[in-house]
Amino acid sequence: MATLIIKDLYAKVDDKEILKGVNLTIKSGETHAIMGPNGTGKSTLASVIMGHPRYEVTQGSITLDGEDVLEMETDERARAGLFLAMQAPQEVPGVTNSDFLKTAVETRLEEGEHLALFDFIKQYDQAISDLKMADDVPHRYLNDGFSGGEKKRNEILQMKLLKPRIAILDEIDSGLDVDALKIVGDNVSKMQTDELGLLMITHYQRILEYINADIIHVMMQGRIVKTGDQALMKKIDTEGYDWLKEELGIDDERVIVEDHEPVFLNPTKKEAL
Amino acid sequence: MSDALKTLTPELQSLIGAVENVIVVCDGNIIHQQLSPAFDGLTINQTLIYDAQKFDLDDPAVAYNLEHTNSTLSLIVPKDTVLKPTLYVFVIQGDLDLVHQTHVHLEANAELSVFEYLGNTTQAGINILTHADVDPYATLNYLSLAAHTKHAAVSLNRFANIAERANATYTLALFGEALTQQNTHHIIHGYQGESLVKVVAFTDQTQEAFIRTLVEHQAIDSTGNIEHYGVANDESFLTFEGMGKILKGMRQSKAFQSTKGVVLAPKARLDANPLLVIDEYDVEAGHGAAVGRIDEEQLYYMMSRGLTKKEAERLIINGFLAPLSQLLADAAMDDHIRALLAAKTQ
Numbered sequence: 001m002a003t004l005i006i007k008d009l010y011a012k013v014d015d016k017e018i019l020k021g022v023n024l025t026i027k028s029g030e031t032h033a034i035m036g037p038n039g040t041g042k043s044t045l046a047s048v049i050m051g052h053p054r055y056e057v058t059q060g061s062i063t064l065d066g067e068d069v070l071e072m073e074t075d076e077r078a079r080a081g082l083f084l085a086m087q088a089p090q091e092v093p094g095v096t097n098s099d100f101l102k103t104a105v106e107t108r109l110e111e112g113e114h115l116a117l118f119d120f121i122k123q124y125d126q127a128i129s130d131l132k133m134a135d136d137v138p139h140r141y142l143n144d145g146f147s148g149g150e151k152k153r154n155e156i157l158q159m160k161l162l163k164p165r166i167a168i169l170d171e172i173d174s175g176l177d178v179d180a181l182k183i184v185g186d187n188v189s190k191m192q193t194d195e196l197g198l199l200m201i202t203h204y205q206r207i208l209e210y211i212n213a214d215i216i217h218v219m220m221q222g223r224i225v226k227t228g229d230q231a232l233m234k235k236i237d238t239e240g241y242d243w244l245k246e247e248l249g250i251d252d253e254r255v256i257v258e259d260h261e262p263v264f265l266n267p268t269k270k271e272a273l
Numbered sequence: 274m275s276d277a278l279k280t281l282t283p284e285l286q287s288l289i290g291a292v293e294n295v296i297v298v299c300d301g302n303i304i305h306q307q308l309s310p311a312f313d314g315l316t317i318n319q320t321l322i323y324d325a326q327k328f329d330l331d332d333p334a335v336a337y338n339l340e341h342t343n344s345t346l347s348l349i350v351p352k353d354t355v356l357k358p359t360l361y362v363f364v365i366q367g368d369l370d371l372v373h374q375t376h377v378h379l380e381a382n383a384e385l386s387v388f389e390y391l392g393n394t395t396q397a398g399i400n401i402l403t404h405a406d407v408d409p410y411a412t413l414n415y416l417s418l419a420a421h422t423k424h425a426a427v428s429l430n431r432f433a434n435i436a437e438r439a440n441a442t443y444t445l446a447l448f449g450e451a452l453t454q455q456n457t458h459h460i461i462h463g464y465q466g467e468s469l470v471k472v473v474a475f476t477d478q479t480q481e482a483f484i485r486t487l488v489e490h491q492a493i494d495s496t497g498n499i500e501h502y503g504v505a506n507d508e509s510f511l512t513f514e515g516m517g518k519i520l521k522g523m524r525q526s527k528a529f530q531s532t533k534g535v536v537l538a539p540k541a542r543l544d545a546n547p548l549l550v551i552d553e554y555d556v557e558a559g560h561g562a563a564v565g566r567i568d569e570e571q572l573y574y575m576m577s578r579g580l581t582k583k584e585a586e587r588l589i590i591n592g593f594l595a596p597l598s599q600l601l602a603d604a605a606m607d608d609h610i611r612a613l614l615a616a617k618t619q
Contacts, residue, residue, distance in 0.1 A: 050577050053569060078579035090574035094592020103588060104578040141592070158578060 002028045002065055002081055002165035002197055004049075009060035011048045018044040018255050020222035021060070026166060031198040033213035034224070035205070035233070037241055039254035041222040042201045043087055046170040050084040051077055064166065079107060083164030085155035087171045091143045097154070098124065098138035101161055108162070120161075127160045132183050148175030156187050166197040173207035185210020205237045218244060220253035277304035281365065282394060284609075291605035292361045292388075300367040301344035311358055316349035321376050327404075327432065329458065334428040337372070338402045344373035350383040350411075359386045359416075359603075364401065366393035366425070375403045379411035379439075386414040388603070391449075396424035399451075405433040405441060409463060413441045418606065420613060423450035423480070430456045437463030437492070446597055447474040448613040453482040461488070461495040468495075473502040473597040475590075476509035476541075477617040483512045490519040490526040499530035502597065503564075504590055505541040506617055516548040517558060524555035534564035535593055537586065537618075587618050 004026045011019040018041045026032055034042050048055045049062060051074040062069040064080055072080065092100070101124065106115050128137055131153045143151050152172055159167055169188065173181055188211050192198060200213060216233045218226040218241070225248055226232065235243075245253060278286055278297065289297055289305065294312060297305035303319070321342075328335050344364070350356060364373055371393070379385055393399060399421065407413045413433070421427050427449070433441045447453055459468040470486050488497035501513040517528030532545040547560035567589055575585035594614070 052573055073582075074573060074576040075579055075581050078577055084577055086574065086577070090568075090571050092571050092575065092589065092592070094595055095575075095588045096592075099588060100575065100578070100580075103580055103584055107579040107581070107584065162578060 004069075004082075004166045004197060005061075005063045006049070007061045009045075009048065009062065010058045011044065011055050012058055013044070013055050017058070018055075018222055019048060020255070022223050024217070024224060026197040026199055028165065028197045029194040030215060031192060031200065031211065031213045032215045032217060033200040033202060033208055033233070034217045034219050035202060035236060036219035037253055038203065039256040040219045041255050042219050043170055044222075044256075045219070046084055046168045046199075046201055049077075049168060050074060050082065075107070078162075081165030083159055083162060083167040085152070085159060085167065085169040085172050087174065089143050089151045089155055091141075091146070093141045093144045095142045096139055097142050100142050101158060104158070104162060123161055127157050130160070130187055131157050133157065149177065149180045152176055152184060153180065156184055160187065160191065165195065166199070167191075168199045168201065170201045171203065172200070173202055173204065181207065182210060205233050208233060220245070220248070220250055222255040225250070275305055277302070280367065280394075285363070285365065285392060285394075288390070288605065288609060289363060294358050295361040295363065296346070297363040297365065298344060298346050298373070299363075299365040300369050300371065301373075303346070308360075309358065312356060312360065314351055314354045315356060315360070316347075316351070318347050319345045321345050321347055321374055327434065328402075328430075332430065332456065334400060334454070334456075335402060335430050338374065338400045338430065341372045341400075342374055343369060344371055345376075346374070347376045347378075348385070348387070349378045350380060350385045352380040353382045354380075355384040356386070357384075359388050361388045361390065363390045363392070366395065366397045366399050368395060370398040372400045373402070375401070377403070377405040377413065377415075379405070379407050379413050381408045382410040383408070384412045387416065388606070389415070389417040391417065391419040391421065391427075391429075393421050393425045393451075399425050399427045401428070402430045403432070407433060407435045407439040407441050409437040409439055411436070411439045413439075415441065415443045417443075417445045418610065419445075419447045419449050419451075419453065420609075421449035421451035421453070423478070425449075425451040427451045427453045429454070431458065433459045433468070435459060435461045435463065435466040435468055435495075438465045439463060440467040440469075442469045442471075444471045444597060445473070446610070447472070447482060447484070448610065448617070450478070450480060452480065455482075455484045457486045459488045459497065460491055461497060462491045464492050464494055466492055466495045468497045469500075470498070471500040471502070471597065472513070473594055474511055474513075475504045475506070475594075475614060475617050476511045477506040478509060479507070480509040482510075483514075485514040485516075486530075487516045487518065488528065490517070490523045490528060492526075493523055494525040495523065496527045497529070501530070501532040501534075501545065502594060503532070503534040503543050503545075504537060504593065504617075505534070505543040506537040508538070508540040510542045512544045512546070514546045514548070515560070516550060517560070518550040519553050519556050519558070521552040523553055526553070526556050528556065528558040530560045532560075532562040532564065533593070534562075535590065536564065536566050537590075583618065587615070590614070590618060
């Protein structure tokens with residue numbers, strides 16, 4: 001059993017406050033989904049839980065089974081059982097997928113314990129075939145030249161081998177076509193056991209047709225503003241978020257505002273062109 | 274094992290013991306030689322025959338070497354002789370300040386692959402000059418691993434003359450701890466001659482290394498490639514200077530070079546100065562350099578799977594040095610190289 005507790009969490013990036021009092025508890029066996037429009041702080045929450053160096057926590061706490069997660073380095077969080085399938089997985093040329101994954105599995109071994117290489121290769125090959133990926137994946141460089149869909153599958157592949165206790169999937173559905181979505185959905189569903197606490201972050205309910213979520217949260221203005229069940233998800237699916245903004249008296253739901261003005265809409269710049 | 278070998282460090286003894294076809298030169302004496310009959314055609318002696326005018330005598334390190342030589346090795350591969358297995362040459366400093374010359378002569382259409390290991394056993398100045406004549410249609414594959422300790426100050430000067438349709442490929446690894454200066458000068462003087470120089474250097478602590486590679490095109494349709502790979506850790510300072518020089522009239526020559534570097538620590542420094550000097554219009558030439566720190570996002574990604582920062586860095590560095598490790602895919606040396614690199618990422 002694992003329990004991740006997030007209490008009154010505030011975090012900022014480049015002096016801009018993004019998270020403004022997040023409260024969330026995830027236990028093994030539960031699947032949560034955080035929905036919400038763009039720019040409301042969903043991905044920031046995922047990055048803060050994993051310890052991305054750009055984000056600074058200014059208030060609140062995150063604990064895993066009582067242990068202070070915020071005191072841990074990113075790698076310690078991973079070894080403690082946290083996993084984040086990233087929205088935009090990094091490409092690392094020069095490091096093969098298999099070397100990387102083998103090293104990651106090895107970090108979880110006890111002192112003096114050795115990786116059973118044959119078992120590892122068997123599991124790896126099985127996971128590759130489960131996710132319908134190309135046979136040459138182990139020998140290719142980590143995400144290097146992968147399509148968006150391949151990268152997302154590679155995240156799930158890593159999750160299968162690393163067997164986390166709490167996993168966060170940050171927009172795992174973006175960049176996936178219908179077939180790939182089904183493959184990813186099936187694979188994640190198979191991992192939904194009493195051993196795993198799962199948090200899905202998504203714009204759309206599309207992925208939630210493949211992966212059942214028990215608890216639905218809506219995030220706006222850097223905190224969770226509404227929590228419900230499947231009925232909440234269905235209402236968002238059919239009616240969008242406007243009713244909720246009205247109900248809560250929220251004018252602008254965003255905390256991250258893109259301030260890049262398109263060049264062509266600016267008359268002075270247009271003349272300069 | 275001969276008694277003379279027993280004076281070497283246990284590490285060197287085991288390295289020498291692990292390879293086939295080996296010559297060990299220590300302080301000027303050939304203290305060990307074990308060659309299969311495949312090398313029967315190879316002439317090995319300690320008499321040097323060369324034209325000193327070919328060398329850059331303005332360089333004080335070269336001038337010093339020519340004046341104070343106390344160790345030599347000459348290898349001559351006769352015409353049409355292809356020596357298939359790799360020949361290992363250990364040039365070891367024992368008690369003296371070592372001033373060594375290796376001369377390699379490949380006669381027409383000959384082929385040789387040499388793996389040169391450079392090491393020291395005591396605190397010393399080390400000056401090594403290697404000179405290769407690669408005659409028409411001959412192919413020289415020259416691999417070198419410099420693994421000097423920080424008690425040495427090392428000067429390496431490497432010359433090669435490349436004739437018509439001959440090919441010289443140099444892969445030079447500097448993985449020691451010593452203050453090191455390396456000059457490599459290839460002259461392609463024959464039509465369609467080819468030169469490839471790869472240098473891989475890894476500096477750490479307060480080490481300094483200066484690496485200069487010059488490929489001079491004195492022939493039409495000649496090809497020269499320079500590849501520099503570097504990693505600088507701690508407070509070390511690594512400099513690469515590469516120059517492709519195409520003389521007037523040497524049309525259709527190709528001169529390319531690239532530098533890739535990673536800086537691992539805030540106080541480490543890595544400079545890259547790529548130069549092209551071209552006095553002819555009808556050529557292809559280019560250079561590129563990419564030097565920077567390890568990407569924070571890559572580190573974060575790898576750490577988010579449980580790898581420590583050191584483990585993530587080591588994987589990235591190993592990948593970075595991959596062009597070399599493929600060439601040094603040598604079971605005997607592999608563990609040794611990994612140990613040298615591991616020591617530098619501690």
